[in-house]
Amino acid sequence: MSLTQQRPGAVSAALAEDRLGVPSIVFFVISAAAPLMVVAGVVPTAYTVTGVIGVPFAFLLLGAIFALFAVGYVTMARHVVNAGAFYAYAAQGLGRTQGVATAWVALLAYNALQLGLYGIIGSATEPLLVDWFGGAPPWWVIALVAWALTGVLGWLRVDVNGKILSILLVSEIAIVLLFDLGDVAHATAAGFSLEGFTPGALFVPGVGAALATVVAGFSGVESSVVFAEESKDRLRTVPIATYLGIAIIALLYAFSAWAETVPTGPEGIVKAAADQGTELIFNQAAAHLGSAISTIGSVLFVTSSIACMIAFHNTTARYIFALGRENVLPSIFGRTSARTAAPIAGSLLQTLLGLIVITIYAVSGLDPVTKMFFIFGAFGGLGLLLLLTITSISVIVFFARDSRGETTWRTRIAPGLATVALCVIIGLTLGNFDTVLGVEPDSILRWILPGIFVVGIVLGLVWGRVLKSIRPEVYANIGLGAQAVNGGIK
Amino acid sequence: MAESDLSSPSLVDDLYFVLHDNVTGHPLLHSRLTALALAGAILGELMLAERVALDDTTNPERLYATVRDIDGDPLTRGVLGHIIAEPYHPVGTWLLFFARTIYSDVTARMIAAKLLKPPVKHLFKQQPAAPADMNRAAWPLARLNLAVQRRKPPEAGDCVLLGLLAAAGCAQRVLSEYDPRFAAAATATLSAPLRKLIAQTKVAVGQAVISRR
Numbered sequence: 001m002s003l004t005q006q007r008p009g010a011v012s013a014a015l016a017e018d019r020l021g022v023p024s025i026v027f028f029v030i031s032a033a034a035p036l037m038v039v040a041g042v043v044p045t046a047y048t049v050t051g052v053i054g055v056p057f058a059f060l061l062l063g064a065i066f067a068l069f070a071v072g073y074v075t076m077a078r079h080v081v082n083a084g085a086f087y088a089y090a091a092q093g094l095g096r097t098q099g100v101a102t103a104w105v106a107l108l109a110y111n112a113l114q115l116g117l118y119g120i121i122g123s124a125t126e127p128l129l130v131d132w133f134g135g136a137p138p139w140w141v142i143a144l145v146a147w148a149l150t151g152v153l154g155w156l157r158v159d160v161n162g163k164i165l166s167i168l169l170v171s172e173i174a175i176v177l178l179f180d181l182g183d184v185a186h187a188t189a190a191g192f193s194l195e196g197f198t199p200g201a202l203f204v205p206g207v208g209a210a211l212a213t214v215v216a217g218f219s220g221v222e223s224s225v226v227f228a229e230e231s232k233d234r235l236r237t238v239p240i241a242t243y244l245g246i247a248i249i250a251l252l253y254a255f256s257a258w259a260e261t262v263p264t265g266p267e268g269i270v271k272a273a274a275d276q277g278t279e280l281i282f283n284q285a286a287a288h289l290g291s292a293i294s295t296i297g298s299v300l301f302v303t304s305s306i307a308c309m310i311a312f313h314n315t316t317a318r319y320i321f322a323l324g325r326e327n328v329l330p331s332i333f334g335r336t337s338a339r340t341a342a343p344i345a346g347s348l349l350q351t352l353l354g355l356i357v358i359t360i361y362a363v364s365g366l367d368p369v370t371k372m373f374f375i376f377g378a379f380g381g382l383g384l385l386l387l388l389t390i391t392s393i394s395v396i397v398f399f400a401r402d403s404r405g406e407t408t409w410r411t412r413i414a415p416g417l418a419t420v421a422l423c424v425i426i427g428l429t430l431g432n433f434d435t436v437l438g439v440e441p442d443s444i445l446r447w448i449l450p451g452i453f454v455v456g457i458v459l460g461l462v463w464g465r466v467l468k469s470i471r472p473e474v475y476a477n478i479g480l481g482a483q484a485v486n487g488g489i490k
Numbered sequence: 491m492a493e494s495d496l497s498s499p500s501l502v503d504d505l506y507f508v509l510h511d512n513v514t515g516h517p518l519l520h521s522r523l524t525a526l527a528l529a530g531a532i533l534g535e536l537m538l539a540e541r542v543a544l545d546d547t548t549n550p551e552r553l554y555a556t557v558r559d560i561d562g563d564p565l566t567r568g569v570l571g572h573i574i575a576e577p578y579h580p581v582g583t584w585l586l587f588f589a590r591t592i593y594s595d596v597t598a599r600m601i602a603a604k605l606l607k608p609p610v611k612h613l614f615k616q617q618p619a620a621p622a623d624m625n626r627a628a629w630p631l632a633r634l635n636l637a638v639q640r641r642k643p644p645e646a647g648d649c650v651l652l653g654l655l656a657a658a659g660c661a662q663r664v665l666s667e668y669d670p671r672f673a674a675a676a677t678a679t680l681s682a683p684l685r686k687l688i689a690q691t692k693v694a695v696g697q698a699v700i701s702r703r
Binding site: 015 | 658697
């Protein structure tokens with residue numbers, strides 16, 4: 001007798017008022033991907049570092065692969081608790097030990113994506129400060145201000161307010177589209193070239209580096225299933241929001257990446273991006289649309305970067321909290337701040353790591369955009385690719401035991417195709433990691449960074465085994481997240 | 491017996507006092523977590539009085555009322571009324587549901603019982619509802635501190651109080667000495683439904699922390 005299937009009563013109705021619909025989730029998802037930050041920051045840097053003209057095609061290709069991945073991902077979200085955490089999928093699909101290893105990969109990847117953002121904020125803010133005050137402090141001073149702001153807001157558990165986020169996001173997308181139109185209206189004498197959309201322009205030496213960077217631009221999409229518990233309709237809201245988010249990101253970024261090449265022509269974009277860096281699209285906009293609109297864009301670039309930082313800081317802190325709650329990490333990480341309800345230990349750890357990285361880069365004088373933002377972004381992107389691959393395999397294994405009434409397309413074919421495609425991209429990325437880092441092809445560094453993930457996986461597997469033998473009650477609950485504390489009593 | 495058990499001291503009132511400053515009435519815990527803990531306390535109060543129970547034949551276990559008559563103060567009547575009207579929700583759902591409104595309900599009940607002074611509105615800021623009697627307000631926490639100090643599990647009501655404080659992540663902040671093992675041992679002396687209630691409160695608190703809103 002299923003008593004929960006009764007007509008919705010006062011309780012369900014009242015709780016449903018607080019639930020999220022498709023637009024809210026799409027907003028959360030895309031804002032973590034920070035459109036203006038990607039278009040102004042990631043895209044020109046990708047052109048500069050990789051020299052690949054096919055970046056627009058890369059966005060479309062990855063959009064398709066993400067959509068393929070999402071098929072199995074959202075399907076499994078209907079059947080597991082703690083959806084939204086990759087390690088939960090691995091734990092419930094492949095096994096708990098593998099779940100721990102996945103959790104460690106996720107921590108590395110998210111931390112890298114978060115830390116890399118401190119590299120972009122300086123160059124985002126500098127032109128504005130020069131414009132307004134005639135001078136600007138070194139990048140690391142600006143980064144430290146952003147770092148302090150993020151740390152304090154994380155500690156106070158201030159999420160950028162949903163309304164402010166929506167306004168920012170809509171203005172960002174509007175300004176990006178406006179910039180694109182300005183670019184398209186000012187084509188070179190040679191006219192339009194659609195070379196950027198051809199596979200031939202992407203699959204050249206450097207393709208792997210371009211793909212890894214572009215992946216980082218999609219990060220945030222995977223967070224849609226976090227809202228499964230809070231969504232209006234568990235079966236429909238999250239899948240629709242996920243596909244919509246992927247589609248918007250892929251199309252907007254691909255079009256914008258292409259539009260940036262129109263005024264210069266495909267052959268001129270790499271040089272222009274290298275010369276002007278993150279100022280490229282604002283210089284283009286100033287020339288086409290006037291300085292006022294360009295300045296609005298620059299301001300939104302800064303706010304977009306900061307909002308993205310705060311979003312990633314909080315996401316990562318919560319991830320650490322969930323792991324601490326189930327004792328995969330020391331239980332101190334499962335504590336909350338009584339006054340602010342912030343996942344305090346995870347937040348402070350993030351803040352500490354941020355300070356260390358900014359200090360190292362400031363002292364060593366390395367370029368914050370190409371060496372920090374880009375390398376951390378590509379490293380995080382590689383980690384994200386690994387996570388997506390592991391998750392796709394987990395989906396297949398999970399449903400192989402019991403298809404739970406889902407179709408073969410959702411449980412086998414789509415996740416299978418996604419796995420193959422993701423493995424190919426990981427292979428290409430590893431093959432080009434020297435380009436990502438800007439080192440010689442025989443440099444040891446190109447193997448050290450991906451090697452960190454291997455070390456993380458091995459340590460995670462070892463730790464999983466240790467937990468199994470010394471704390472079986474903790475081991476039994478791996479992958480349950482906040483629910484884990486309930487597992488002790490059954 | 492229900493009547494006498496529901497009369498003072500109330501678990502909800504005790505928890506409210508522990509989670510607020512004895513003198514000023516300022517909250518010590520984040521409002522969302524306070525609300526979840528208080529929702530846990532009202533259900534705990536009803537469980538201790540054997541007016542609601544868990545049905546362990548269903549999965550998830552539904553909460554149902556064991557009494558047909560609704561009496562007591564308006565808050566208790568309201569909570570019982572909801573549980574009687576919809577006897578098919580698990581504890582987790584009820585915690586979220588009652589957490590929406592419980593804070594103002596508890597404050598109103600305590601003001602009506604002259605345990606709290608009504609909040610005072612000054613020109614620019616509002617003074618929160620402060621305890622009418624500082625000693626009464628300090629008493630629940632003093633009992634808990636004494637129990638922790640003596641390493642002797644207190645009576646059931648205070649064990650639930652301690653369990654809910656730990657579940658809300660506030661035990662460390664308010665107790666003069668906090669020993670997680672003692673809290674676990676004290677909770678272990680409780681009946682299974684009360685232990686599940688405390689565990690569910692901890693789950694709800696964890697999810698509230700992870701949630702982006």
